[in-house]
Amino acid sequence: MIRAPHRFAPIQRLLHWLMALCIIAMLFIGVGMVSTVAPKYLPLILIHKTLGVALLILVLIRLALRLRLGAPPLPADLPPVMKLGAKLSHLLLYGFMIVMPLLGLGMLWAAAYPVVLFGGIEIPALLQQSDRGHTLLWNAHVYLGLAFFALVLLHLAAALFHALIRRDGVFATISPLPQRERMKPAE
Amino acid sequence: MKLPGRLERSSLGSLILIAAVLGCSAAAFAYSAGWLSPGRLTPDRMIAALTPPSGPPLGHRRNHAKGICFTGTFEANGNGVELSRAKVFAQGRYPVLGRFNLGTADPNAVDATVRVRGIGLQISAADGEEWRMAMINPPFFAVSTPEAFHELLVAAGKKEPEAMTAFTRANPEFGAFAAWAKSAPWTASYAEEPYNSLNSFVFTNAKGDEHTVRWSLVPTAVPVPIAQADLQKRGPDFLEQDITDRVRSAPQRWTMVTTVADPGDPTADPSRAWPENRRKMQVGTLAVQRIEAERDGPCRDINFDPTVLPQGVRVSDDPFPAARSSVYRKSYDLRASEAGAYPRNGAAKP
Ligand code: HEM
Ligand code: HEM
Ligand code: HEM
Numbered sequence: 001m002i003r004a005p006h007r008f009a010p011i012q013r014l015l016h017w018l019m020a021l022c023i024i025a026m027l028f029i030g031v032g033m034v035s036t037v038a039p040k041y042l043p044l045i046l047i048h049k050t051l052g053v054a055l056l057i058l059v060l061i062r063l064a065l066r067l068r069l070g071a072p073p074l075p076a077d078l079p080p081v082m083k084l085g086a087k088l089s090h091l092l093l094y095g096f097m098i099v100m101p102l103l104g105l106g107m108l109w110a111a112a113y114p115v116v117l118f119g120g121i122e123i124p125a126l127l128q129q130s131d132r133g134h135t136l137l138w139n140a141h142v143y144l145g146l147a148f149f150a151l152v153l154l155h156l157a158a159a160l161f162h163a164l165i166r167r168d169g170v171f172a173t174i175s176p177l178p179q180r181e182r183m184k185p186a187e
Numbered sequence: 188m189k190l191p192g193r194l195e196r197s198s199l200g201s202l203i204l205i206a207a208v209l210g211c212s213a214a215a216f217a218y219s220a221g222w223l224s225p226g227r228l229t230p231d232r233m234i235a236a237l238t239p240p241s242g243p244p245l246g247h248r249r250n251h252a253k254g255i256c257f258t259g260t261f262e263a264n265g266n267g268v269e270l271s272r273a274k275v276f277a278q279g280r281y282p283v284l285g286r287f288n289l290g291t292a293d294p295n296a297v298d299a300t301v302r303v304r305g306i307g308l309q310i311s312a313a314d315g316e317e318w319r320m321a322m323i324n325p326p327f328f329a330v331s332t333p334e335a336f337h338e339l340l341v342a343a344g345k346k347e348p349e350a351m352t353a354f355t356r357a358n359p360e361f362g363a364f365a366a367w368a369k370s371a372p373w374t375a376s377y378a379e380e381p382y383n384s385l386n387s388f389v390f391t392n393a394k395g396d397e398h399t400v401r402w403s404l405v406p407t408a409v410p411v412p413i414a415q416a417d418l419q420k421r422g423p424d425f426l427e428q429d430i431t432d433r434v435r436s437a438p439q440r441w442t443m444v445t446t447v448a449d450p451g452d453p454t455a456d457p458s459r460a461w462p463e464n465r466r467k468m469q470v471g472t473l474a475v476q477r478i479e480a481e482r483d484g485p486c487r488d489i490n491f492d493p494t495v496l497p498q499g500v501r502v503s504d505d506p507f508p509a510a511r512s513s514v515y516r517k518s519y520d521l522r523a524s525e526a527g528a529y530p531r532n533g534a535a536k537p
Pocket of ligand 2: 023026027029030031048049051052053055097100101104105107115142145146148516517520
């Protein structure tokens with residue numbers, strides 16, 4: 001077996017934080033744009049679509065890196081329930097990152113609405129107009145979007161719990177700051 | 188480090204900090220979503236104001252609910268390239284999909300009772316790039332801002348007549364529209380109506396020059412004025428009957444005319460027409476060649492969102508297209524989700 005790394009690789013850390021910022025922006029822009037009729041609606045939805053598609057590409061790169069580079073192990077003394085919770089929630093976060101942009105695109109395709117991104121880039125439709133399909137994708141995008149935000153909050157709480165209360169080095173595995181490998185070595 | 192059995196002081200502080208971070212994040216999210224600002228004008232509130240007391244027209248558009256589909260071509264004469272590099276201005280013929288409609292939330296309205304007539308239009312370039320628009324027959328819009336439109340809908344929905352008086356006092360621009368509605372001649376055909384963009388857009392040509400433009404579809408059929416009382420003697424769907432008959436015998440045509448604003452013209456206010464002497468240009472002809480009932484026609488499932496624009500056309504400082512886009516999206520979401528209530532195959536009208 002390969003020796004497990006103590007931290008995520010720099011590129012993984014970079015992607016984690018870049019995408020975290022963008023996804024939080026996407027969630028806020030999403031609920032903000034659907035609740036306004038002001039002129040900012042148009043730039044907001046343009047950013048939402050463009051950034052959403054960019055995130056879809058990024059998550060694929062990130063997953064490929066994850067499969068190649070792996071992840072540092074969780075602390076040995078972390079209770080099994082917490083370990084399971086961490087694994088499951090990370091799996092779910094990856095799931096949301098893949099599914100949300102696909103639902104967004106699908107929703108527009110099923111509405112026969114052209115998907116034009118920043119710079120006039122047009123994404124060809126892969127679905128036909130369908131009332132039922134649109135409704136399903138729209139509801140999924142809205143409700144999973146809210147669930148995604150809830151999960152991000154939970155993830156944030158867990159990260160702070162590790163960093164401030166357990167101080168077990170989990171936060172350091174993904175911390176954006178370069179630092180000496182001085183956390184407690186994991187098993 | 189082991190999780191201590193009893194929380195230390197610093198841990199308690201950390202817990203409070205964590206709770207505060209979560210609370211603030213959730214509050215910021217709720218604020219963005221408008222959950223803490225009931226006064227914000229949202230697409231939902233606009234739709235609620237459009238909804239008649241009898242309830243929403245399930246499965247139908249939330250406004251301009253009654254309509255009929257058509258297909259045809261846009262024949263560009265090439266003049267338009269001077270103003271915009273939109274591909275459909277290059278000389279040629281481009282396929283068109285559209286919808287004649289009435290400005291009402293009632294899909295079963297009697298044609299003679301609706302003052303505002305409209306057209307939804309989609310012109311496709313050879314590479315599939317789309318230009319969508321939705322235009323109406325008055326020469327200017329009823330109000331200056333989307334907010335005022337919302338207030339108009341609310342006031343018009345109230346029983347007390349003072350509501351409208353108060354609205355007109357606060358929005359004097361509405362007077363001109365009311366006068367138009369009262370005195371402008373009616374016609375007996377969709378084919379005899381002009382359709383105006385009213386909203387302004389910025390055209391960019393190949394050299395990068397920009398102009399703020401409004402446009403109109405001017406009918407080639409000669410308008411024959413007729414009293415509303417005479418229209419009321421006709422059937423409830425005489426407009427649909429008429430356009431079907433006319434198009435069956437010959438394509439019906441409109442000339443597309445662009446009008447360029449001078450500096451200082453009110454580009455942000457569709458309730459104010461620009462002076463008559465502004466530069467006008469004929470850029471092409473719309474030919475309507477085939478009519479189809481909405482329920483099995485190709486226009487039913489299209490959102491004629493006026494911000495679906497080709498390269499070479501973009502929104503101006505006019506606040507309406509953004510407001511319309513957000514509300515039309517919501518209207519589409521709703522009507523698609525209610526498709527089961529739409530009389531798809533049954534007897535069309537009660
Ligand atoms: C939209 C926001 C975010 C998303 C989608 C996200 C997603 C993820 C995912 C999928 C992992 C697992 C990595 C893997 O095992 O391959 C992870 C790890 C981690 N994230 Fe986030 N994250 C977000 C925001 C945050 C924030 C705001 C923080 C902290 C304040 C944070 C702290 C951490 C930490 C400490 C880990 C490491 C866990 C470990 O070592 O197993 N994340 N994140
Ligand atoms: C990480 C990716 C994404 C996230 C987190 C996200 C999140 C959201 C959220 C929270 C909303 C508001 C839902 C509501 O409260 O009604 C929303 C709406 C919307 N999103 Fe996304 N989105 C993502 C990607 C995309 C993509 C790629 C597209 C299209 C290309 C898209 C198109 C839309 C549209 C059109 C709406 C408005 C839906 C409606 O008609 O009400 N989204 N999104
Ligand atoms: C803020 C102001 C406005 C609001 C809230 C509004 C609302 C609506 C709604 C909800 C629809 C139905 C959309 C759908 O389900 O596809 C609609 C359709 C339409 N509107 Fe507006 N509208 C506004 C301004 C205008 C203006 C300024 C014009 C004309 C210049 C216009 C012309 C039309 C036309 C022609 C249609 C029918 C399009 C079709 O056949 O699908 N509207 N409007």
